[in-house]
Amino acid sequence: MGYHTLQGNPPIDVILRKSARAKRLSLRMSRLDGKVTLTLPPRATQKEAVAFLNERETWLRGHLDGVKPAHQVTIGGTVPYAGRDVPVHLGAGRRATLGDEGFVVPDAQTAGAKVKALLKTKARDMLATVSDDYAAALGRSYARLSIRDTRSRWGSCSSEGTLMYSWRLIMAPPEVLHYVAAHEVAHLEEMNHSAAFWAVVDRLYGDYEPPRRWLRENGDQLHRVQFGD
Numbered sequence: 001m002g003y004h005t006l007q008g009n010p011p012i013d014v015i016l017r018k019s020a021r022a023k024r025l026s027l028r029m030s031r032l033d034g035k036v037t038l039t040l041p042p043r044a045t046q047k048e049a050v051a052f053l054n055e056r057e058t059w060l061r062g063h064l065d066g067v068k069p070a071h072q073v074t075i076g077g078t079v080p081y082a083g084r085d086v087p088v089h090l091g092a093g094r095r096a097t098l099g100d101e102g103f104v105v106p107d108a109q110t111a112g113a114k115v116k117a118l119l120k121t122k123a124r125d126m127l128a129t130v131s132d133d134y135a136a137a138l139g140r141s142y143a144r145l146s147i148r149d150t151r152s153r154w155g156s157c158s159s160e161g162t163l164m165y166s167w168r169l170i171m172a173p174p175e176v177l178h179y180v181a182a183h184e185v186a187h188l189e190e191m192n193h194s195a196a197f198w199a200v201v202d203r204l205y206g207d208y209e210p211p212r213r214w215l216r217e218n219g220d221q222l223h224r225v226q227f228g229d
Helices: 046-055 057-064 111-138 167-171 174-186 195-204 209-223
Strands: 002-006 012-018 026-029 036-040 078-081 084-090 097-099 102-105 144-148 155-157 162-166
Touching: 002 046, 012 046, 012 057, 026 057, 036 046, 046 057, 078 102, 078 111, 078 167, 084 111, 097 111, 102 111, 111 144, 111 162, 111 167, 111 174, 111 195, 155 174, 162 167, 162 174, 167 174, 167 209, 174 195, 174 209
Parallel strands: 012 036, 084 102, 144 162
Antiparallel strands: 002 012, 026 036, 078 084, 097 102, 155 162
8 A cells, every 4th residue: 555654853764555454453563673554444544544653653652762773793793503692703715614713704794694694504413403403202203394584473283293493592501492392393292283283392391481571571682693694
């Protein structure tokens, strides 16, 4: 449908979209990048949309003030890894490496991309190892494992036994990555979120509430890390 800009300091650009499924005006703001979207029912007019936005401008500005800026990965900065802020240095070589001093990359221009590639490799290796361990403990096997950069979920398990994880889990504390792996592997036995499913997660992982709470409270921070690509 287009855009509308709320004038002020600063101006706020709002995406206007109509949805056949919408029954009322709905305003949403992404905690990741501050993007604002107003969804309208089919018969709503732009005049109604503007009036709705004006009524909620104070609320909207208050929430936008709480959106943290993106964390850019650069030489001299840091990148989260296994729950710690690890420094990024310039050094020799063709690829990014990780040692006692932190991440070492060969040039500043591609620092973010090279660190990202290394993180994805480490995420795949770690998630495969942990998933193998949990699957063996469960006496089950999975078909294959893939990693993606998903925002809506940290992992999934298909009815065919395919496990999918967000590679950004490698930036979280290790216990969080282990919990998500246990969660998805548990679906190999219980393809639901029933009490029986959570009993399987508890059997595999133990007390899952702390890492589950960490994801709810801090997961958006992992998506704010940007690699310049």
